[in-house]
Amino acid sequence: MSAVGATLNVNGRPISLAEVPDDERLLDTLRWRLHLRGTKEGCRSGGCGACTVLIDGRPTLSCLTLTRELEGRGVTTIEGAPDLPAGRVVISAFETEGAVQCGYCTPGFVMALTGLLGRTPPDRRSPERLLRELQGNLCRCTGYAAIARAVERAHREAP
């Protein structure tokens, strides 16, 4: 059943899946096979959002995604965020607003917000909706205040 030679695309680079065990999660593939450790391991059970990446542009929890289920799909991680127009806006907004403290939740927040901005046309987007859709990303340092300011800034500045 295994699709030998099938690939997925990570940050614009094709990756062969041939040697990935069936039970491997995307989180572990990224961190330990591809050495992309910017994607953070938090709770590994979908409760913190630290491992959020984009799959075909859509924010997704890499801890609850089997790598083999992604054949032919495109994955973007924090390392690839600067290549996306929305990603650049989000990164700059987080830095300007001081939304980074310990930084462990940061890659997940950046990817989630990048995906949400890329997905929703500006006329259907609002800071309130973005903030509601970011409730799955937990932060223990900032109290979300600076993150909320960064979301508002990114909303204003996003393409």
Add this chain to the structure above:
Amino acid sequence: MGSFELVTPASEEEAIAWLARAPGGEAAVLAGGTDLLNDIEEHRITPRHLLSLRRLPWNRWNWIGPALEVGSTTPLVDLEYDPKVRAQFPGLVTAIEAVGSVALRSRATLGGNLGRSGSASDLIPLLLALDASAEIVGPKGVRTTPVDTLVVASRRPALGAGELIRSVRLPEPRPSAYLWQRIRPAQDVSHVGVAVAWSPADGRWRIAVGGVPPRAIRIHPEAAELPPRPSSPEREAAARRAAELLPLSTDLRATGEYRRHVVHALVLRAVGSVTAMREGSA
């Protein structure tokens, strides 16, 4: 390799044939995996094979007249982002938005939620209030069954050997509401969920309550019509009936006594909210 083997059939027939042959207890069906993979990670279950539905064309939905037919592997996030679904099934969208986060809902599916049938599912009460039915495919062909009979208990849907949930059908758009109570408003398991809908087809109300074992329950109000007056005896009777039928259950999140109290309050509120929708659209 790994702790399980992933089986990825390319067709419905192949999937059914494989599942029908799979030794009992050794295979699990993988839709989005957001619940299943946690159980595997924590060694609550140790299946040797996972049957992935990824390659089956079940990840889309169709409008059939007023009815909405949702393929069982449709990611929840697709439904919540669809303007027509939002407009026609407001209660369903509220319930979907109560499930985890956007990033979780990009994997989580309607079929997976039904197949896992968690007693705290935020979707099942609403599906019950909408009289949803599931289309089941298996070795003996296709059958349709009400969600009410499909859902038995957590992780135990009423499915025969080799059977899979192909789609879920919502017969008609209904003014509907879903209200939940949790310790934390966002990203929590509801200790009580109340779904209320009013059917334009038969002019009757449906009430369903989730958050109680072994599964969400449907309550038929005795009165056909619940009057628009907020403090009517009919409404009060419906709320009391819902609270009384609720199996008393205490867990880490809430006592049974508190759940009963909350159900009573939320039924009244949800009926009020659906009444307002009916008046708004009238």
Add this chain to the structure above:
Amino acid sequence: MSGARRADAPLKLRGAAAYGTDLAAEGMLWGALVPSPIAHGRIRSIDLAPARALPGVVAIGADDLAGLRPKGAPPSETPIFPSEEVVYRAQPVAAVAAPTRALAREAARRVRIDLEPLEVWGSIDDLLPEWPEDGAPRTGPLNAHVHARHGDLEGAFGSADLVFAETYRTSGVHQVPLEPHACLAWVDGDRWTVETSTQTPFGCREDVASTLGIPESQLVVNGSWVGGAFGAKGSALLEPYALLLAKASGRPVKLQLSYPEEFQLGRSTLPSVIRIESAVRGRTVVGRRVRLVLDTGASLPGRDFTLGYSAGFLLGPYSIPAVEVEGYALRTHKPPFGPHRAPFVPQCTFAIESHTDHLARRLGLDPVEFRRASVWTEGSTTGLGQTVGPFGLDAALARASAIARAWREHLPPGHGIGIAGGFWSTGTGAGGEARLRLTPTELWIEQGEREIGSGSVIRGIAVGVEATLGLPPGTVRVAFLDTAHAPFDSGVFGSRTVGALGQAAEKAAEALRAELGRRCGRPEAESAKLTLRPGPDGLEVDLGDRRRPVRELLTAAELADGGLKVEGRHYGRSGTIDERRVLEGSFHPFNDFVGAAHVAEVAVDPEIGSVEVVRYAAIHDAGRVVDPVTARAGIEGGVAMGIGTALLEETQWGPDGRLENPSLLDYRLPTLAEVPRLEVEFIEGFPGAGPRGAKGLGEPPIVPVPAAIANAVFDAVGVPVFELPMTSERVARALKRL
């Protein structure tokens, strides 16, 4: 707002900062701890053979320790693996390492553990279901007992118009840093090295050295980036196990806790019961008796710092002529108690400040004016006989009162407003050293701490150096060195970093300035006016009348050795308490007195009991704000954490000593949805011991939050809630809806 952008933000936003969980080495093994399946039992046998039978697996238990620790090492005071008895669930009884993480977990599961179950002292509620009429709690075995007393208590209570007694309960809360504990260890001959996510590299070195019996000179601790700590990463936890596994396997070993392990094994705050009795004459509290029963789990007896420290907070921040405090550190079969941001003081403040509000209501007085009539100010004497230093709580309360009045003019029905004061004592008593290294183009602070998130290291300690030398914000760089190369510092805890390490860095800056003055031929007195500034070809010394490039002032040896190095040290003084007031156990003096007053507006659903915080203001006695951006960020984070303690967070322990909710689904951190709009204000003019009079701000913001919210709930619905967290069910019960 002024202040520099944080130097670590670009790195973290690229995903390029390596945290403990990210550490890796060629050929490393993954470790796993083997947890005790029960909370209390006698060990019959622990059989590692099934684990060792797996390919590439190394397993170690109590019997292997003698061969792994250096010869002649004295026995460890903290048990590494128990050999006779397990005393809490998930206590490590063995450890394994394997080439993959999955195999390590599998090996850990295969270890056969045979225990004879013994009686479990699980719940504080079982041991103390209600407070007895005679006033003295019946408790089980104790880890510690403290008792202090001052004044004519019998007289105060005997002549009181009113004796007002209340009992409060608080639940355990967990720090939940988003990054779980993780480290990487290796052993090379007699040199032991561990890279780890820690808030105290030197404290960790001391812990590991004493646990393993290794001389500190042979042990190197190198901190990684830290994904949050909040007290959880203040002492060694995984490091000794990782090092022992590395020694046993001859390979680098990575050890990382899963979230369920983090919840069960991590050292967190445990439940308590607090009883307060106040004797009132007229409008004044003339006597107070406070008793605290604190679950301290399997902490080492007699080593409890929390109890005596917390007890001191229960006697403040008001002047009361006759006081008594008694604390009982209960021994139970839970993991040892651990510090959580302002350890146990938010809970003490919840009790004291709720009680204070209730008293004011009972007496028909304005709650703020009632507080201000007896709140400590500079020169007051604490219940333990310490003289209060500069303290801005009274000013903060006055400001809070004005804010609350303004909010009240537009208060919607169902809403309520609450105010609470609180205080913290910066831990500047713990000392530190920092080294400046000046190159022709850059000025570095070389030091041994790691940035845990608040900005106190990456930004806080640089502010005083920049100010002293007249450099623009953001120009001084912070170097992170391991314990073999960094000057000693006590750790990032107790809100001490800016106050102690920052002061050490500032003293080094003063010494550097004097040295540069000397090299420019200026007399000592004139060098104070000298500044450094970026020039076209690197840094320049600005002497007022002329400038000289730094390059010209460094010797050839210094240029070859990386620059001119100057050290600064700061070892602060603690205050003193009046030991005659102490009857038993040890109490601790405060250092700086740091006040805060918070205002909360809540909306309460009076039927269901759910509480939403809709608006919040935090007024902080900051001494002097040295970096506004960092200061504000710390307040925002602390308030959010306090909202968790107030409304959501609770470790739920079963009677068998099992943690029933070890996941983020069942242990609820605040999300974006639960944290309201927040106004932050600072009170200056009551200087602390930090640079330029700064006071630590890492911990104070969590202190008043549960109390402020509780007082707001009371204001909204007219009934008190005596237990944390104030879940909707508890509020509904207080409202007698059930």
